[in-house]
Amino acid sequence: MANPLVALVMGSDSDLPTVREATNVLRTFGVPFEVRVLSAHRSPDELVAFIKKAEQQGVRVFIAAAGGAAHLGGVVAAHTTKPVIGIPIQTSSLNGLDSLLSMVQMPGGVPVATMAIGVGGARNAGLFAIEILALSDTSLAEKLHRQRAEQLEHVKQKDQKVQAEFAKQ
Amino acid sequence: MANPLVALVMGSDSDLPTVREATNVLRTFGVPFEVRVLSAHRSPDELVAFIKKAEQQGVRVFIAAAGGAAHLGGVVAAHTTKPVIGIPIQTSSLNGLDSLLSMVQMPGGVPVATMAIGVGGARNAGLFAIEILALSDTSLAEKLHRQRAEQLEHVKQKDQKVQAEFAKQ
Amino acid sequence: MANPLVALVMGSDSDLPTVREATNVLRTFGVPFEVRVLSAHRSPDELVAFIKKAEQQGVRVFIAAAGGAAHLGGVVAAHTTKPVIGIPIQTSSLNGLDSLLSMVQMPGGVPVATMAIGVGGARNAGLFAIEILALSDTSLAEKLHRQRAEQLEHVKQKDQKVQAEFAKQ
Amino acid sequence: MANPLVALVMGSDSDLPTVREATNVLRTFGVPFEVRVLSAHRSPDELVAFIKKAEQQGVRVFIAAAGGAAHLGGVVAAHTTKPVIGIPIQTSSLNGLDSLLSMVQMPGGVPVATMAIGVGGARNAGLFAIEILALSDTSLAEKLHRQRAEQLEHVKQKDQKVQAEFAKQ
Amino acid sequence: MANPLVALVMGSDSDLPTVREATNVLRTFGVPFEVRVLSAHRSPDELVAFIKKAEQQGVRVFIAAAGGAAHLGGVVAAHTTKPVIGIPIQTSSLNGLDSLLSMVQMPGGVPVATMAIGVGGARNAGLFAIEILALSDTSLAEKLHRQRAEQLEHVKQKDQKVQAEFAKQ
Amino acid sequence: MANPLVALVMGSDSDLPTVREATNVLRTFGVPFEVRVLSAHRSPDELVAFIKKAEQQGVRVFIAAAGGAAHLGGVVAAHTTKPVIGIPIQTSSLNGLDSLLSMVQMPGGVPVATMAIGVGGARNAGLFAIEILALSDTSLAEKLHRQRAEQLEHVKQKDQKVQAEFAKQ
Amino acid sequence: MANPLVALVMGSDSDLPTVREATNVLRTFGVPFEVRVLSAHRSPDELVAFIKKAEQQGVRVFIAAAGGAAHLGGVVAAHTTKPVIGIPIQTSSLNGLDSLLSMVQMPGGVPVATMAIGVGGARNAGLFAIEILALSDTSLAEKLHRQRAEQLEHVKQKDQKVQAEFAKQ
């Protein structure tokens, strides 16, 4: 694989099923990425070391996924001025409202761009990273337009299927 | 002013005091921007026309501020593949929780990068736009490092002031 | 089928099981309707085109079902002055509180009449559309009275069954 | 005044400042209406008597405003098959979330069309009543189009003012 | 059975599994009761007729169970000055928070004594009814003391079992 | 004053303005009561001693007012089988939602009859205590009917005033 | 077993699966502890007697687990000046938000150190008790460092596994 342009960090490997939605998007678009399990609380030095190294090696966008008291995005953002995108993981007790508020309510000065709770948010994290990269990569920009067109086509097909079902009745 | 690189759209001019936090950041960094009052509900055609025109004229990042059933970010994102940043406006009844959920809970396929509720979020929207632009503008990247350094200096001064206060006691 | 008087729009075909509660009501009352999958975010132009066409072809009431950042009702209402009824879809993360607030908290000027989250709300969306149409259709008004009477009869039967159960004890 | 087409009921005269937003809209559109203070809890018989009488005298739409355990809309809807629109009043303790949930979460069978919490919701309640009446009153329908056009004009003026402000800087 | 002293009303027979927790308590204490399915929205006249008849026939305490926009307790309380106890039913979308707020946030003047959401609340509704009746029935008062003593004994046994489990380790 | 029939306990004297709504009701009805500041956390032994003494001296109903982690009602209920009514005090941070949940969510076995947050709830706590006492005091029962009639009259006057205001326009 | 240094109290034996996370931690660290089922509402005198006895017999830290209106922590804290740690149990209706607010929102003067809802919180309650004990026990302090190191190692292994998975693709 080429040098990663996107680094995806998750606080626990239990977040991987959600994060995979983001990596699937990046792979579909052919964007090189790396995936790491690094915890703001359990491996904080490794996390900081990684952020610095990743930035030096050309990572342009960070994606951080965490649940509960979800500090990962904020800690990443504290150590880089590259764009940081946050994925709040759905939790069993508070359904991810805790993850969402822990991520999105960042104080002025250090932004974390927060997506929706769970897999939809993870997919959008991947797409948003590509929207950023596409600003200086016309091939990616074209692929984004194609993805939107396919998405539109997909909705249209569903629309026709539903129309057909009700026409029969 | 040069061609705007960032377009800030708000749903109502009552959102301006919050949005100004974002424009102040952009001005400080010397990033050309434009500010518009365009409503997803009350001027929807003008909004769509603007998004398309803005994109053609070189806008690279959109910032959308709205409150309550805050659809503005989602509607902007539906019409562009440029990065869209959302500022949830604080509301009188539900304190902005409605604005936040209306923005951040976007379905997979059309991302809106959501910031904190209110002025802190607006400031971060400006900074995040700059983080994106800085990926292909080393001068902006340097300014970002300087802003972080100044921010650090500011915290250090506050820290010394507080230490001094308690040392005296 | 006759020209549809009610248009039901959903943001995703995954909302169909909920929406069907509304279509069942309309069918029971013999009100012609059409059902479409049109997304405020993924097929926005098709959505706007449909609203305008539907209104021209005689649709008198719109029903919009969406979940999460549920902008569909607001976007429909932005493009028509016909009554728009919203069904907030239950979501996996926030149970539909996000859908509810995204729909009901519309700013002054563009109303969306919001029903309860989920299937109960969908059934009521159908009934509310009929209540509107019944204002100028005495046959529908009579059917509404009959439905209320049947509903009352149904509760009375349940009441007798429960009374009988406890009388035996 | 002509026979009222819309009946506005509030649970307490302390709700009047909010309800006035709805009556202002109705007056602007020239729709005859009546306003009553009738409580689901403190004057329940008077409330039921009024609903029946109002319906007989030609009221076509009910608007109910209440706060806290806001049962008024549900009780009105239980006694009529005319459309009932609910305005959740903002409360001091829970900011109107209690009013909103008490209104919008109606069980299947008896719909209450719920608007936003507070004055924005009250204004929309008035507009939504007019949207219903306009289905069989072309003059009202035209006025609605004009109102939307004026609303659009108003947003455009605000937009120009904001553009002008930032152009100067 | 003797003349009922407690009347339990539920809005839907789907609430019966919860309500049964209350009837079990009443039966254990030998308090005569009746159970009815009466809806504030679907059988409002029957509900009011029942409240008045029940009061005449000697019912001293009402228990009302309802979910969602749970108006039943408030409507019962509007038609009687006997104590009304509310059981908020757990709901699928908002977990019973809607039921709770719809019941407990009654305006000053017409109280509904609200219990916890779901079966624990139903059990306590039964016990609270007995606490009220026991004020003028020493036999019931003694049974209440015995129930508390048995409850204490039950906790002590669980305590010993848990202590034993950990002693072995 | 005669021997108190109702004991009102509050966790802090800062709750007095709310509690006074309940004492005003009791005084109006001529029910003897006592008011104490006793904290489940700061004077727990005094609290328990008081509950036992109060019960021996003829107190028939307890009213407990507390805010935040509002344990007072539960602790009172743990030491008596007399009816305990809870008033959740409005708090500055979470507006009384914490007080409400801490009171109402009592486990099965030890009920606390919870009223609305704040002054409305306090007024209803007083009224509910009287509804209980009125079961064995016909004079109180009559006063309750009179209070309801006056309340009705009060709503009717407000209704006429509002009708008059709108008739003039 | 040696004299217990930590006393774990739970309001119901149904809380045991959660509490076991805490006892497992204490056992791993070799800290003697005792586990009791004592309810603030159903065995209040036994609870108070235990707290006093436990403190006399050398218990240095209390851990209290409870759900719903979770008063246990507050009642324990009212009777001891030893540190009290609270575990909010996840509940079926409100997911533990009720337990959390009932525990954490203690008034000034009587602290309860609250952990996360459910098993994660229980594990941390055990660890936090050890952090306190380790202040005067260097062997425990060393074990804590070792636990952190193992935890770090565990995260690193997960990290390598995830890296390997993505390297293969």
Place this chain on the structure above:
Amino acid sequence: MANPLVALVMGSDSDLPTVREATNVLRTFGVPFEVRVLSAHRSPDELVAFIKKAEQQGVRVFIAAAGGAAHLGGVVAAHTTKPVIGIPIQTSSLNGLDSLLSMVQMPGGVPVATMAIGVGGARNAGLFAIEILALSDTSLAEKLHRQRAEQLEHVKQKDQKVQAEFAKQ
């Protein structure tokens, strides 16, 4: 001042009015402490350096106060095995619910002992630190008993004042 035993860290000097409640408690008890403004996001390296240095210089307990996405407590806890106490600062938008959830919902392995939102929580943070230190300092333990006794006396005085007020009436 002697070597600090407690280190209080806040994310912003705007948190000082809340934190002062904690320092007042520590000063009253004669516990040496230091107060720092160190941000998890704006001065992360300084924060980590301070934690390590403080621990070496004998700090035994950390108190962290932060608002919004309140990561400070978690970051401190990630770098020390000393007890960390969290004070969630009240925020303007979500009233501190965001701060609370960001602090209390820590994942298993790295505990943060969370207090109530705002000044009450700050006071308790100070007291809880003293409860910890008192385990190995009998003079502090005695002061704690005295503080509890004074607190009891204070409540008793308020109780007498309130009793006197109502006796007069």
